[in-house]
Amino acid sequence: MLVPYRKGCHPVVAEVVVVGSGPNGLAAAVTLARAGLRVEVREAAATPGGGLRTEPLFRPDVVHDICAAVHPMATASAFFRAFDLPARGVDLLRPEISYAHPLSPARAALAHHSLDATCERLGPDGPRWRALMEPLLRHSQGLVDFMLSGQRGLPADLAAPLLLARGLLAHGTPLAAHRFRTPEAAALLSGVAAHVVGPMPTPSSASVALMLGHLAHAGGWPVPRGGSARIAEAMTADLVAHGGTVTTGARLDDLRELRGARAVLLDLGPKEFLRVAGPLLPPAYRRALSRFRYGPGAAKVDFLVNGPVPWADPLVGRAGTIHLGGTQQEVFAQESLVAKGHPGGAPFVLVVDPSAADPSRVAADGHRPLWAYAHVPHGDRADPADAVTARIEQYAPGFAETVVDRRSVSAAALEAYNPNYVGGDIAAGAMTLRQSLLRPVPAWDPYRTPLKGVYLCSASTPPGPGVHGMPGLLAARSALRREFGIRTAPRLAPDQGAGWKESKEA
Structure with missing residues (x-):
């Protein structure tokens, strides 16, 4: 279900809020919803998908991929192997x-x-x-x-x-x-x-x-038949089939707007995280984020x-x-x-x-x-x-x-267009050897932040850029363990019952 957003009129009722509906945000949301949690995705743009949007730019019968177009990891990554795009009708x-x-x-x-x-x-x-x-x-x-x-x-x-x-x-x-x-x-x-x-x-x-x-x-x-948006549509349909919602036009300006959620997962880079949460973060962590390099x-x-x-x-x-x-x-x-x-x-x-x-x-x-x-x-x-x-x-x-x-x-x-692409850096951070492993800051759990219940799941976390969904999956698993005591990862394969029929038709 897609819900339009009106500032000040949308209190948090979900257990988990995911900010950003790119492939990593959607991967996190799908994982958490399949674990039985009430999940809401909030997206600043008018349509979900992030880097997976496909739109007609010049004439209605020709569609263009706005960001990502080719997907070598759409069948290779652990998330997409389990999620199984072909079984969901994505050619x-x-x-x-x-x-x-x-x-x-x-x-x-x-x-x-x-x-x-x-x-x-x-x-x-x-x-x-x-x-x-x-x-x-x-x-x-x-x-x-x-x-x-x-x-x-x-x-x-x-x-x-x-x-x-x-x-x-x-x-x-x-x-x-x-x-x-x-x-x-x-x-x-x-x-x-x-x-x-x-x-x-x-x-x-x-x-x-x-x-x-x-x-x-x-x-x-x-390439997905019909464009990259087919991947986002399949992920969104699965989220909705498991009780999740996507709220569009919902730009986050202050993390405190989400204080009603038990867990918040942010598909945001360090610069955006500092914008929405800077005053709440410990000084040492703020300094570490500010040292994050872009390419x-x-x-x-x-x-x-x-x-x-x-x-x-x-x-x-x-x-x-x-x-x-x-x-x-x-x-x-x-x-x-x-x-x-x-x-x-x-x-x-x-x-x-x-x-x-x-x-x-x-x-x-x-x-x-x-x-x-x-x-x-x-x-x-x-x-x-x-x-x-x-x-x-x-x-x-x-x-x-x-x-x-x-x-x-x-x-x-x-x-x-996308604040995570600082300076046009579509890798969401310089891909140096050190920063590939220690992004966004050196930490054993790079998805967890010093704020209780707040996690990062963008391409600025390991393993980095690409449409593979792994930052979202790994951040969701961390949140499930720490916030909800769930240590068994949920099944991501297509449902075979009524829920799957609904998601396939969505």
Whole structure:
């Protein structure tokens, strides 16, 4: 049930209030509601979903993903494995080519969903790519569960951290420049590593490359049929089916507004937490939160195009995700400059073409969405539209002629859309090695705050950014133990009775 909010007219009646309806807030709410608690989600925007919103921007028959578009972890993370999106009617469509990385107009590296096809195309680097990816694929669940945990205990698969350590040494140090013989293989891995949005090469960028790189050959990099909002809708439907509510238009300005709840879970970053709770927090904890570092920004452009992108290499058009950054050396240099706050140069641009896997995103007359963002310095106010268009045109001559309309959002404006994206930092905090483990502050239980019953569950807590729901799940488990004495995690799989029918129809 969605409830509009009127300031001063909405007392707290739920046992638990979750602030923010992004994937982590919804994951926390679903977990708590399934434990039998009365849960209310409060969302500042007019619609729930956070980074999972899908809207028509230019015409009603073409929808665009406003933030997240591709979801490698929507079947891999422990939360979504248990929640089971496909069983709830969310079709996760995998393109034949998970991602592509053009090096010149007629030359591209391709990460096929098939590992064999990828290795065959990489020529002399095929055996090296296989040697890197096959052990990760054999231990995929253990690796994913270790990397998407709070990393406060021993992993179930002890091989996972050993594989990760080996990969960090090889690809997270200057040794990375010498791991492959061909520009194609080197660029293919560095483009994935650039998802860290920070200096390269580093252990953090290597860990991202190992995680996302091997998933390209495992569950793939899928897009939900109809857009990312389908994931949020499935989560919201399950919450409502278990007695929860979502209140929209309910911006929180003072944590004391929620004093009637036994537990409060905040899908907020440190800056927003300080805004709503600063005077209530102990000085030492306030100082620790104020030291939280944010990384470079992302600047986004949504395109409405009248046909397929005219990639010079037609195989690139069969990829759902395209990395535009040039050679490994160029990616490393540009990303490191941006991390230092230096604008200029051809930006690293990530392009998503959902129609490569989802024909339903194409209108009857051939018009379709194209999603793109560029990595820019923190807080950059420049309009990215021309730079992103030119970057795509470099590898797809004639692209500009296919553009019917476009909408651009600078890094600074992205923070206005979502205050958790400080300075346009879509990772909700710099992904340094230390801060990846100790976010938002060094603590054994990073979700618990010094305030009784108040927990953080945003991407600014471990394991960090991505649509995987794990901060929400882990924060909810902590709250269940400490506030309600519930030590057995609730079942998250779809119900088979009347409750499931209701959630499926919602």
